[in-house]
Amino acid sequence: MKDRPPSSYGAVYVPPHHRLRSVITCQNYTSSASFDANPKNPITVAGFPPPQQQQEDRDRFPRQNSPYISAYDDAITEEGSDRDFDLSSHPGAGPSDNIEQWKRKLTMLSRDKDKQELISREKKDRLDFDQIAILASRMGLYSHLYAKVVVVSKVPLPNYRFDLDDRRPQREVTLPLGLLRRVEAHVSEFSSQKSRTNQSFSDVSFSRSSSICSLATDDGLFEAPEPLASTKVVMDRVHWRRSMQLRDQQRSWQESSGGQEMLEFRRSLPAYKEKDAVLSAISQNQVVIISGETGCGKTTQIPQFILESEIESLRGAGCSIICTQPRRISAMSVSERVAAERGENLGESVSS
Ligand SMILES: Nc1ncnc2c1ncn2[C@@H]1O[C@H](COP(=O)(O)OP(=O)(O)OP(=O)(O)O)[C@@H](O)[C@H]1O
DSSP states (O other): OOOOOOOSSOSSOOOHHHHHHHHOOOTTSSOHHHHHTOTTOOEEEEOOOOHHHHHHHHHHSOGGGOSOOOTTOHHHHHHIIIIIHOGGGSTTOOHHHHHHHHHHHHHHHHHOTTOOEEEEOOHHHHHTHHHHHHHHHHTTOEEEEETTEEEEESSOOOSOOGGGOTTOOOOSOOOOHHHHHHHHHHHHHHHHHHHHHTSOHHHHHHHHHHHHHHHHOOSSGGGSSOHHHHHHHHHHHHHHHHHHHHHHHHHHHHHSHHHHHHHHHHHTSHHHHTHHHHHHHHHHOSOOOOOOOTTSSHHHHHHHHHHHHHHHTTOGGGOOOOOOOSSHHHHHHHHHHHHHHTTOOTTSSOOO
């Protein structure tokens, strides 16, 4: 498993483009008019100072010089990128001026703890990117050229920035209606099972026996107005039996020679060495992000760790795991592989 990249956003690593989206809130802090008035300032700065400092900065800098500009005000940055802010269109400006300007901007960025990165859409910067990259690296900063956009950041940059992609592809997954319904049904079944299993087993046994008793006797209690309770008892019993069955099946596979052989293979995967840490992180957090080398076992092992642990704790019947893959064929291959690793046919506890 790889180390988590450095982040100033707490324990969980959040990709920089997501962080940006969450920090940029002041849409109207500058206007395109202010940008037009300042052709020497084509660099946008992501990150905002505290409100009081923003006010001081507004007082200190005329609007056109405000250093705090939303990277997401695309109307401003794009409008101003090539036409308005190309330094070569201003008398006396040359490549060295441009680098000098970058030097100043990067120094400001390094010193300002409230800002994380600079974004420039200026065409000229793209041509000079190598120089900018060298300069940034000397200053201990990271840089990246995203198509038309130069970004210099205090944290490592990803290879792709969704927020800076003008030809942004459709990256959301659109599920067909039928599949969406099935997923919703699974989720709602899971939610109702979860709320039932929250009740302790001893409580369940007690209510079951007492309810069964009421149903079996003929003393008028039969008419007690609790029809839902009896349904619940039946459901709980089915649930419990299924959980027991899953545990027995799992144990018998794990004890078989095929199961032992498979376990030996699984133990050789890097993910297996992190099994306890992964399960503990999952039990203590709502969201866990795991990264690891290709083939280390993220896809096939982690869902199994969770399922095996739930089955062993007799919660197998209430455990639903959805594993997504970008392609139908890889989804089918993963499900077949996981079923095989569990000594099952597809369609038992694993389906695609
Ligand atoms: N269909 C398969 N048949 C045989 N072995 C497989 C199969 N699928 C996966 N494996 C084995 O399981 C290991 C873990 O695969 P898995 O897909 O879980 O890795 P991963 O970390 O998710 O990789 P990636 O990042 O590429 O998705 C692989 O290294 C491979 O040895």
